[in-house]
Amino acid sequence: MKFHLHNSIPQDLRVLYNKIKHEHYEELYESETGETASLQDTLNKVIQALRSSDQTVTHLRYLWMTLILTLAVQPTLEYYQPGNSLPKNIIDLLTVSLRNNIQGKMNIPKNIIDRLINILFRESNLYSDKEVESSQIISEAIDVFYQAILVINYEQSVEGILEILYDCLEGYAIFPGSYGRRDLFDWWLLDVVRASCNLIPPENVYVVESLQNHKKIQFRQNSLIKKISNDLSFSLIEEIQLISKEARGMQGMTDLSKIIASNPGICGGRPRIAGQRITVHNIAIDFNAGMKPEDIVAQRPQLTLAQVYAALTYYYCNQELIDAEIAADFEYFNHLEAKYQTHSSDINVLETAASIDKNKSDRTQ
Incomplete structure (x- = not known):
């Protein structure tokens, strides 16, 4: 897997990359003997290195990385829960947040995010239309989308991204088992980080080769993020x-x-x-x-x-005009919330979160 990283990232991130590429991580099941580094420390350093002096640019980078990772996890839920609309809904919300940040509009307020979580995750569960070797696969895939909506709030964005990376790189959100973990990490480090820093599509969205029609799925995911990028007109x-x-x-x-x-x-x-x-x-x-x-x-x-x-x-x-524009932003968020309202049963998101946490606890014991 080769990417032209060095010409497209800041110097401090370039130096960090040169250090990381020589490190080995027990969490990635690498067979090399000798000293290993902490994967969690490395992830923290990379996320911090993506910070800009402009908070909006920092948030856009975090949102863009989250969008790429959700597109990589989407095929997991599509395979095991083909009728689950959660991935599309969260990807749509991430796109809204990106657009609002770019256009200088209000971001989705935290109280609206909290209510959207309860609406969108109301019916989330660990059922599967196909045989699944571990409930961890579905629970961690769902958790990626749960954490993704938290990234919309800047104050929770770092915590949310680190949880997503845990679910993807160490967990089973993209694929189960230990084989191929370093390749997945390298894709994130060399392609996703570069793309997030520059707010451009990655060279490829990661799709497991063993997945049926994986080339077709990868083409679809690549096309989707390119379309989102073009629609947002990044400049x-x-x-x-x-x-x-x-x-x-x-x-x-x-x-x-x-x-x-x-x-x-x-x-x-x-x-x-x-x-x-x-x-x-x-x-x-x-x-x-x-x-x-x-x-x-x-x-x-x-x-x-x-x-x-x-x-x-x-x-x-200019108070009258500005107040009217602010009111229009709030009205849009109310419309957004109403759009996702359903008449389904009132299962609280805490039940889903508790299920996810239990699966994580079981795995780390």
């Missing part, structure tokens, strides 16, 4: 270059018209703090939720008080 490299140029010109700036910028290709054209992807809408939502300007700066340390006050000044001058 973040150009955005970052423009934003960096703005940031360099912000030194000592006090003119409101220069502090607040608006470009059609960035954040959907919404007014934002120059040199950032933080919109006036973001600041207005925080302020209307009871946060003082000092609190907003503490939560967003890349901002200065002057920038926050400039955003609030712009907000008060």
Whole structure:
């Protein structure tokens, strides 16, 4: 498996890769003798290395990695539970979150995410239409989609991705057994990490070769992520270059018209703090939720008080329009929740989560 990694990732990630490629991991059932490294430590280091100074870019990278991994797990549930619509629903929600982050709109609020979890996982169970050698396969595949929806909330994104990687690399979410674990890890490290860093489709979505029609399935998954990428119209490299140029010109700036910028290709054209992807809408939502300007700066340390006050000044001058756009965002989320409402039995997501946790506990004992 060969990928052109070195020309497309930051230097610190490149250095980390050169170290990791020589390491061996007991968790991957590698036969090499001698000293082994901790897989969990390595995963943590890579995820941290994907961070950007721009929180939105960091979140987009985490969401993009999550999307790729869910596409790799989708065939598992399709095989054992062909009637389960959970994978498609979660992939759709990840796409919505990616689009909102790119367009500078509100991300799906945590309270909506919590309610969507209860709706979407209400009927999740470990049944299978086919003989399954271990319930661990289905439980960990379902857990990938459970963790994926948590990644939509930035504060839970690292924890969610690490759980997904556990389910995929050590667990049975993509395939059972010990054979081929290092190949799967190398695909993630060399293809998925590169793709996530640059917000581009991977060279291939991983599909187990032993799966019937695996070439057809892989072509479908590759086509799907390319379509999502094209639909979202990623232009973040150009955005970052423009934003960096703005940031360099912000030194000592006090003119409101220069502090607040608006470009059609960035954040959907919404007014934002120059040199950032933080919109006036973001600041207005925080302020209307009871946060003082000092609190907003503490939560967003890349901002200065002057920038926050400039955003609030712009907000008060254009309050009717901005409030209407914020209300439209909330209305969209309410519509999204209603879309997934069903009349099925009220089985709580905690039952599914408890089942997943029990299977993980059984395996690690």
